Amino acid sequence: xxxxxxxxxxxxxxxxxxxxxxxxxxxxxxxxxxxxxxxxxxxxxxxxxxxxxxxxxxxxxxxxxxxxxxxxxxxxxxxxxxxxxxxxxxxxxxxxxxxxxxxxxxxxxxxxxxxxxxxxxxxxxxxxxxxxxxxxxxxxxxxxxxxxxxxxxxxxxxxxxxxxxxxxxxxxxxxxxxxxxxxxxxxxxxxxxxxxxxxxxxxxxxxxxxxxxxxxxxxxxxxxxxxxxxxxxxxxxxxxxxxxxxxxxxxxxxxxxxxxxxxxxxxxxxxxxxxxxxxxxxxxxxxxxxxxxxxxxxxxxxxxxxxxxxxxxxxxxxxxxxxxxxxxxxxxxxxxxxxxxxxxxxxxxxxxxxxxxxxxxxxx
Ligand code: F6R
Numbered sequence: 001x002x003x004x005x006x007x008x009x010x011x012x013x014x015x016x017x018x019x020x021x022x023x024x025x026x027x028x029x030x031x032x033x034x035x036x037x038x039x040x041x042x043x044x045x046x047x048x049x050x051x052x053x054x055x056x057x058x059x060x061x062x063x064x065x066x067x068x069x070x071x072x073x074x075x076x077x078x079x080x081x082x083x084x085x086x087x088x089x090x091x092x093x094x095x096x097x098x099x100x101x102x103x104x105x106x107x108x109x110x111x112x113x114x115x116x117x118x119x120x121x122x123x124x125x126x127x128x129x130x131x132x133x134x135x136x137x138x139x140x141x142x143x144x145x146x147x148x149x150x151x152x153x154x155x156x157x158x159x160x161x162x163x164x165x166x167x168x169x170x171x172x173x174x175x176x177x178x179x180x181x182x183x184x185x186x187x188x189x190x191x192x193x194x195x196x197x198x199x200x201x202x203x204x205x206x207x208x209x210x211x212x213x214x215x216x217x218x219x220x221x222x223x224x225x226x227x228x229x230x231x232x233x234x235x236x237x238x239x240x241x242x243x244x245x246x247x248x249x250x251x252x253x254x255x256x257x258x259x260x261x262x263x264x265x266x267x268x269x270x271x272x273x274x275x276x277x278x279x280x281x282x283x284x285x286x287x288x289x290x291x292x293x294x295x296x297x298x299x300x301x302x303x304x305x306x307x308x309x310x311x312x313x314x315x316x317x318x319x320x321x322x323x324x325x326x327x328x329x330x331x332x333x334x335x336x337x338x339x340x341x342x343x344x345x346x347x348x349x350x351x352x353x354x355x356x357x358x359x360x361x362x363x364x
Contacts, residue, residue, distance in 0.1 A: 007351045009152035009244070013337050014203065016157050017196040020330075023146045023161050024193055027168045032189045033182070035172040042123050042141060044173035048095030049076045051121070053085045053113045055361070057155040057239060058101040058162060061127075063232035064329045065099075065166040072180070072326075073173035082109035083364070085116070092120040099125045101166075103150060103158040104360040105133020112364075114138055127165050129158050143169065152352045153359050154243050156337050159236065160199070163330045167192060191324040195331070201321040202334040206342075209335060212299060212316050213342030217245065219270050223261065224251035225291075226274040227284050229329045233274050233336060240340035244354050245347050254287040265296040270315070272299045272339070274332050277306035278325040285310045301335050 005011035027035055050069055052062035059081050066077040080088070082100075086109060092098075098121035102110045105128040114135055117124055126139040129147050136142035145161035171188050174180045180188070216222060222241060226234035234251035241249040252261050254273070265271065271291050275284040281302075288298055288310070297315040300307070303322045311317045323331045344351045 006345075007152065007341075009154055009156060009341055009351050012150055012152050012157045013334070013341065015148070016160050016334070017199040017203070019147050019157050019161055020164055020199060021196045023164050024195070026144070026146055027165065028189050028192065032193050033186050035168055035175070035185075035189070037169070037172055038141060038143070042097060042125065044073065044075070044176040045178075046095065047075055047097050047122075047173070049078065049093065050097050050099055051090075051092070051117070052077060052079045052099045052101065053082050054101040054110055055082050055107050057159050057236060058103060058107075058110070060232040060236045060239070061101050061159060061162040061166060062099075063235070064163055064229050065170065067229040068167060068170035068326070069173065072170050073177055074179050075173060075177075082107065082113040086113045089116075092117065094122070096121045097123045097125060099127065100135055100139070101127045101162055102133070102135050103129045103147075103155055103162075105130040105135040106360050106362050107135075108362050108364050111135055111138070127162050129161070151359075153354055153357050154240055154340065154351075156333075160330050160333050163333070164192065164195065167327065167330070188324075188326065191327055195327060198321050198323055198331055199334065202331050205318050205320070205335060206338055208318055209338040210342045212318070213339055214346050216247070216270055216339065216343045217346035219247060219268065221264065221269050222247055222249040223264065223269060223271045224249060224274065225254045225257065225271060225284070225287060226251070227254045227280045228278070230274045230276070230332065233329050233332045234272075236333065237272060237274065237336035237339065240336055241343060243357065244340055244344040244351050245349060246355075247343065247347075254284045257287050258290065262290065262294065265291050265294045267295040267297065269296060270299055271296045272301065274301045274335070275306060276320065276323065276325060276328040276332070277303050277309070278328065281306060281310075288314070301332065
């Protein structure tokens with residue numbers, strides 16, 4: 001049931017404030033002072049490193065989580081795509097926790113990577129949407145993301161719920177390791193609790209994304225740029241767009257641009273820059289200016305402050321609500337999804353059932 005929406009994808013994008021609220025109340029107490037994880041909990045004070053493995057969009061959730069676990073909890077994190085990890089036979093040292101992310105919980109490569117880690121990692125965690133799935137059942141600690149059934153092949157609400165669950169887990173790990181005190185934890189939990197409201201506001205960019213998408217639909221190639229935890233969001237934006245609109249899109253860490261990809265830039269290539277006004281903003285803006293100096297058409301996705309400082313010369317701007325920089329990756333999933341969705345609609349492709357793709361990849 002599409003509940004009045006044209007596609008499941010549109011419905012699932014719109015559902016995000018509500019499902020995220022459910023995930024938040026599952027993992028955070030009513031006073032927003034403590035995290036509640038399933039018993040028995042993993043003692044993060046003893047964890048020496050984490051290995052995170054997944055495919056596709058879930059892999060990008062791992063990449064965001066790497067920033068969080070390293071910066072907030074001080075745990076070194078290795079991330080790999082499941083199809084590489086499983087055949088790499090990586091050595092596993094004591095004190096390693098393995099974490100697998102999967103919406104379906106049945107992705108063949110991710111499941112095989114999990115089985116490789118059984119008996120090698122101290123503990124196996126998973127972040128899954130389907131609680132009775134193989135990946136959940138074979139983990140020591142499966143964490144449900146509570147996104148509800150996701151039908152559109154392109155993952156949307158599962159991604160934001162994965163990120164939310166991982167952000168909460170990173171905070172719990174930081175607390176166990178004495179890296180944040182109760183007041184700091186409460187402050188971050190309060191920021192998380194403001195996310196459903198912010199997501200609602202962010203969905204207000206839909207008309208703007210629709211008009212921009214009509215122009216994006218004409219492009220042959222599109223580049224996405226981001227720095228820090230926004231780099232995985234750029235990757236996610238490019239994946240969503242290629243999956244459903246069939247436009248060739250690539251993402252780069254902003255700082256990598258001048259090491260090659262800048263050669264692609266001309267007036268026909270839209271460049272989508274995802275940059276909240278955070279501590280890395282000025283650096284991203286200077287990368288953006290390099291692109292504009294070469295005739296590149298920049299779509300800047302930022303907040304009001306960022307737009308005031310840096311919209312001179314840009315082609316289009318999408319203004320996002322202001323958000324704690326820690327949580328920006330969750331909020332900025334919305335423009336990534338809406339741009340892909342409306343570009344695909346403008347092109348007339350089959351949004352919910354893109355060619356050559358299956359919702360759950362249960363073969364290698
Ligand atoms: C992208 C997409 C895929 C999946 C990937 C992993 O929109 O849906 O890239 O994210 O196939 O699937 P799960 O999370 O079920 O393991």
